[in-house]
Amino acid sequence: MNNLVEKLLQGDRRSAARLITLIENDAPEKKDILQQIYPYTGRAHVVGITGSPGAGKSSLVDELTREIRREVLKVGIIAVDPTSPFSGGALLGDRIRMQEHATDRGVFIRSMGTRGSLGGLAQATRDVIRVLDAFGCDVILVETVGVGQSELDIMHHADTTLVVLTPQAGDHIQTIKAGIMEIADIFVINKADLGGSGKMVTDIETMLDLSPLVNGWRPPVLTTIAIDHQGIPELWAAIKRHKAWRKENKAGANRERVRRELAEIIQRYLYQLISRELDERFEHLLEKVAERQLDPYSAAMDIIKQSWKGGLP
Amino acid sequence: MNNLVEKLLQGDRRSAARLITLIENDAPEKKDILQQIYPYTGRAHVVGITGSPGAGKSSLVDELTREIRREVLKVGIIAVDPTSPFSGGALLGDRIRMQEHATDRGVFIRSMGTRGSLGGLAQATRDVIRVLDAFGCDVILVETVGVGQSELDIMHHADTTLVVLTPQAGDHIQTIKAGIMEIADIFVINKADLGGSGKMVTDIETMLDLSPLVNGWRPPVLTTIAIDHQGIPELWAAIKRHKAWRKENKAGANRERVRRELAEIIQRYLYQLISRELDERFEHLLEKVAERQLDPYSAAMDIIKQSWKGGLP
Secondary structure: OOHHHHHHHOOOHHHHHHHHHHHHOOOOOHHHHHHHHHHHOOOOEEEEEEEOOOOOHHHHHHHHHHHHHOOOOOEEEEEEOOOOOOOOHHHHHHHHHOHHHHOOOOEEEEEEOOOOOHHHHHHHHHHHHHHHHHHOOOEEEEEEOOOOHHHHHHHOOOOEEEEEEOOOOOOOHHHOOHHHHHHOOEEEEOOHHHOOHHHHHHHHHHHHHHOOOEOOEOOOEEEOEHHHOEOHHHHHHHHHHHHHHHHHHOHHHHHHHHHHHHHHHHHHHHHHHHHHHOOOOOHHHHHHHHOOOOOHHHHHHHHHHHHEOOOOO | OOHHHHHHHOOOHHHHHHHHHHHHOOOOOHHHHHHHHHHHOOOOEEEEEEEOOOOOHHHHHHHHHHHHHOOOOOEEEEEEOOOOOOOOHHHHHHHHHOHHHHOOOOEEEEEEOOOOOHHHHHHHHHHHHHHHHHOOOOEEEEEEOOOOHHHHHHHOOOOEEEEEEOOOOOOOHHHOOHHHHHHOOEEEEOOHHHOOHHHHHHHHHHHHHHOOOEOOEOOOEEEOEHHHOEOHHHHHHHHHHHHHHHHHHOHHHHHHHHHHHHHHHHHHHHHHHHHHHOOOOOHHHHHHHHOOOOOHHHHHHHHHHHHEOOOOO
């Protein structure tokens, strides 16, 4: 077994940090590392935190961490910024606020920025979750910056997803697309002191009345004032309730998640294989398309017919 | 041939709009449509416009359109917002400004929001470019909202990429990641009246002095005040210069682009095939991973060995 992995399983922080860097950099040993770690994963509860910019997600994560630490549970925090190839200054800045947690050996904090393709970022996030899981984190909080498509992809890796909104700032439910509302296991109306939160709760509850329940879980709608720790114990309790519920009802969701992961890993491997073979086995087709003698859709289908042993589209 | 495609090739606007909608909705006839259109594409010059939020990209597109229309060329505008599943209100709002162009039969404007996966959005953008190309647009301006990874992906479809910055608003070149600087064929410092643009030009020129030229093209650094049309004729002249240069030097870039497109289309088809087969041929492996008896990386490799006739990773 890889020496770093051995140390990781003993709870060594530096090994955790180094393994995450290897994964982020897509190092050659990545596949081996993940294979070795896999049997030690599946224990942590992963909480995804998404929502509109300015909703106070970072403060919420801070206070939630403080709350969870009261139970002496080990917490991992992954802050993901998929929006910008500009440096992740804002997120790191936020994280500097977390002085209290930074010196707490029971909290492991990591920021992730844009690396490779976006699909790659969601996959890298899943892999980093696995490292922190094997590292022994009981709860892993995954915070994203905005609510774009990549954030939705990342939330697929969460066991419990919090959608954080504010009563103001244009977060009226009619402006929020279905994709966001559907992934919420718990709604959090943060900055509840701003006013208007009562109406927002009513609006979301009304919407939920009209929506079919997914597997019987009705997302609670909670109000918080994160910077004052108000509503945070109730939020943590709701997360634990959802965790317990999920344990009873997870079979279908888990299968779906595994299916998705397998398809993604296979697709990724095949992309590398195809890119290589386009310069070798299929160079004549590539040339034909480049010279516009053949359209790319027919060429692609031809290549699949020649390379894929299973059924065709 | 599809009736809509026939009408498209005759320059019918409504057919263009309907074909784009079919493509965006991933309609079953999409593949046929794109195959039929393909031979009539490759004529338009595609200009990508990206840069930091608030850099005035929309105004720049407006004024560039006005400039191009002076030569009685047909212009297509595709405004892409990949950042948010929230409704594309902002972009559409911007577009309402374009009253002048909206009634101009020589300008076709289309907004695109997040649909399906992000890879999907970049691919959909390319397909919409093809429709407007076959429709007879001489120049297609593709404007993105921000500078995230998906914007970079979309810019791969441009023949000429403009990176738009402002002299203020934190756009100091040391904060701009390499990914952005490398895709620029032309730098545009917009809002040059804000002051500080001289220093910004010098900084970028210094950076270019230190960077190796890609195929011998050195990106010019232009200053504009889009809302006053200042610098716009010079920008259009620079785009035409780049177009001419590209014509002389495009062989390698074109091959790379075709390779990328083929790999993406194949990958997309295969993802559908794999997802289906995971419920059929490979259900036993899926079950094993779901029960954590097997790690997903080994399962993926096993499936590839059984399904892919070519070489392995």
